Amino acid sequence: MAVATAGCGVAMAFSIFTMAFCIFIRYRFRFEETIRVNLGLHVNLVGSLFLLNLAFLINSGLSGRTHPSTCKVLGGLTHYCLLCCFTWTALEGCQLYLLFVKVLGIYIPHYLGKLCLVGWGFPVLVVGVAGGIGSYGEYNIQTTDHQVIAHLCWITSKHLLVHYITNCGYFGLIFLFNMAVFGVVTQKSCSLQGTGAVQGYRKPWKVALVAAGLFCLLGATWALAFLTYGISSTPVLYVFTILNSLQGIFIFIWLVILYYPKTKETTGSLSYIIRHDKNTTASQD
Numbered sequence: 001m002a003v004a005t006a007g008c009g010v011a012m013a014f015s016i017f018t019m020a021f022c023i024f025i026r027y028r029f030r031f032e033e034t035i036r037v038n039l040g041l042h043v044n045l046v047g048s049l050f051l052l053n054l055a056f057l058i059n060s061g062l063s064g065r066t067h068p069s070t071c072k073v074l075g076g077l078t079h080y081c082l083l084c085c086f087t088w089t090a091l092e093g094c095q096l097y098l099l100f101v102k103v104l105g106i107y108i109p110h111y112l113g114k115l116c117l118v119g120w121g122f123p124v125l126v127v128g129v130a131g132g133i134g135s136y137g138e139y140n141i142q143t144t145d146h147q148v149i150a151h152l153c154w155i156t157s158k159h160l161l162v163h164y165i166t167n168c169g170y171f172g173l174i175f176l177f178n179m180a181v182f183g184v185v186t187q188k189s190c191s192l193q194g195t196g197a198v199q200g201y202r203k204p205w206k207v208a209l210v211a212a213g214l215f216c217l218l219g220a221t222w223a224l225a226f227l228t229y230g231i232s233s234t235p236v237l238y239v240f241t242i243l244n245s246l247q248g249i250f251i252f253i254w255l256v257i258l259y260y261p262k263t264k265e266t267t268g269s270l271s272y273i274i275r276h277d278k279n280t281t282a283s284q285d
Contacts, residue, residue, distance in 0.1 A: 001150055003238070005060060007245025008053040014248035015050035018255060019043050025259050034099070040112045041095055042255065044119055045088040049247055052081040064151035068137065074153035075136030076127050079166070083123035086171050089219060091115050093178035100185045126166055135159040168226075175219045221247065 026039040055078045063071060108114065130136070139154035155163045224240040227233075243250075 001060060004241050004245050005057065007242060008057050011245055011248030012050055012053045012057075014252040015046050015053070018046045018248065018252040019050070021252070021255060021259075022046070037112055038095065041088070041092055041115065042251075044116060045085075045092060046248070046251060048081065048084040048088050048119070049251070052078075052085050053245075053248070055081045059153050060150075063138065063153045066153070071138050071153040072131070072136040075139075075155065076131050078152075078154060079130065079136070080123050080127045082167065083126055083170070084120060086167075086174055086222075087122055088119045089178065090174040091119055093174070093181045096185055097181045100188050101181075130155070130159075130162050130166060133159070133162075135162045171222055172226075175223050178219050 022039045022043045026036050026043075029035040029039075055074075059074050059078050062074065066074065135155050136153065137156040139152050139156055140148045141150040141152065142148050221240070221243040224236055224243070227236045227240075
């Protein structure tokens with residue numbers, strides 16, 4: 001709890017820096033629609049992470065001393081923020097799929113607005129159903145000898161099936177999908193590099209780095225939760241807590257390396273690969 005609390009505070013600060021940086025770069029490339037959509041996705045992803053850290057800090061600070069009704073609200077809020085983070089991770093994977101698999105694409109009016117409707121709206125439905133069946137309340141964190149060491153407002157022990165379905169099952173599907181997209185993007189980037197289609201400053205491995213950063217900083221770290229059972233649970237829990245509580249720092253560093261100061265290089269690489277794929281597909285047809 002101490003590690004998570006300290007890490008969340010630092011992550012929130014860097015999440016604010018990251019959102020400000022993305023907004024600045026997005027304004028700089030206001031005529032590059034692809035870059036604007038990508039940065040818009042990043043802002044929403046980091047925003048959901050900021051809200052998750054904030055909800056956890058409020059939850060850990062007030063749980064055990066709140067009215068049962070207030071605890072249910074805190075539990076639902078924390079669950080909502082977690083699902084938003086997972087959903088925006090899935091939307092990042094979908095965006096990469098549309099860019100590098102469905103390269104010809106289809107114009108979608110108000111594309112980013114519709115993504116926001118899904119990213120922020122779908123978790124509302126899930127939390128609403130879970131709250132309707134009384135899933136939220138005080139949850140006790142216990143040691144192996146059943147000694148209570150902390151209290152959180154979360155999904156109660158009587159409704160653990162809700163946790164396994166909405167958290168473990170939902171994230172598991174997202175993680176598998178994102179890893180599949182990552183494999184396709186990596187293969188496509190390597191094939192372009194091998195054929196010499198990308199030359200000079202246009203380096204397709206930077207595009208693969210975008211996917212790798214998303215999956216490693218989000219998907220891979222959350223996947224450690226599946227390893228927190230058995231004899232290795234204690235060290236894995238420490239690694240899981242540290243990595244996930246410091247995501248704001250990792251994402252900030254990752255975006256700065258990618259987009260600044262060589263923003264034109266990154267943009268050129270991304271735009272060129274997409275245009276090259278479109279021309280290649282058209283010539284094949």
